[in-house]
Amino acid sequence: MPESYDAATLTVDGEAIEIVDANGMPNRRYLWSPTLRAVFGGVLIFSGVHVWTADTKGAEQRAAWRSNLDAIAARAPDVVVPGHMATTAKPDASAIAHTKAWLAAFEQELPKAKDAAALIDAIKARYPDADMGIAIDIGAKVAKGEMAWGKP
Template identity: 45%
Template structure:
């Protein structure tokens, strides 16, 4: 656990691989739950103030949902809202567990995220059937998120969309007071970047442009939507994702096949997790398969 006082610049050090990562920034505390590789290294964040808590993304499995519930209970705060920032199942499959534990909490997401979830839910249940009892048994009610500013005990958190082109894969949260950024599906750290949903060079170039706008915010605290456990909370997530996308573009352009491109990615990022992203992403980019 790492702490900085309200008057200091945020400083994050120490071993966080065995417990949730906690950052004290201004009047809010950010507790990051790092899911296991089997849950695609998805992060969920409990943002808490003096009396209230907000959860960002609900986890991939029922077990992940229970762990998020435990973090909220340990905080001693009242959970007011769960915000889902993308329509992929690792962002919401754990929601029903949280809803059952906190029936008064509101679940909300941008309209295009809700549309994605409703359109793909049944298919995703089939695709991830091997999760068995860890699958959700129902889709919770998710209200359309129309606000551009959320509050946790009067501290404002902005809901931002980085690009119209990227659709529901462009949402992130930013707290101006402490320059804290929750990057959602836009950011990966210590992992191969999931490109299968960004099938064209144009979409990937737009993604890079959005990353440059995130870097221009000069955030002091950054949480990637997917990361290795306990990863740094500095600009690394932004630079890693951007550099990977640029190398990915060069690699798929120069490679004759997806297998060739994948081999180059694995050689360039030998320690990166989420290898399935390199496998599927190169196949989609080379036109050897479709996704979504």
């Protein structure tokens, strides 16, 4: 059976990889390889796809997310591996910028949308070529209170 691993680092081929907790986002982490100057972003970083927001129900959590993206960008990584990405996406800092811009668009459109359908339409208009439509479909419903998600 797998066991929980809560150490701050792991070692791969003799190289230390930092396991970085995302501030203000319980159960969210990313990996940082100082030697490779690489970030393995997990569910914090997306590229060329709609961003999964169903797990971040409130604006405060999404603001913390954007703050964590700023901290990741401040590391000036040469390589960024998103947790979810389009097949055409490049493994670079553009993924951080994409995620942050997408989240900002979501925050701008959320209060203007009368319901989830309107929010979905607004985001899809801004990101017409983004893959992973299920992310905006569910995220919009959760944000507009039309669908329950996660623990109560």
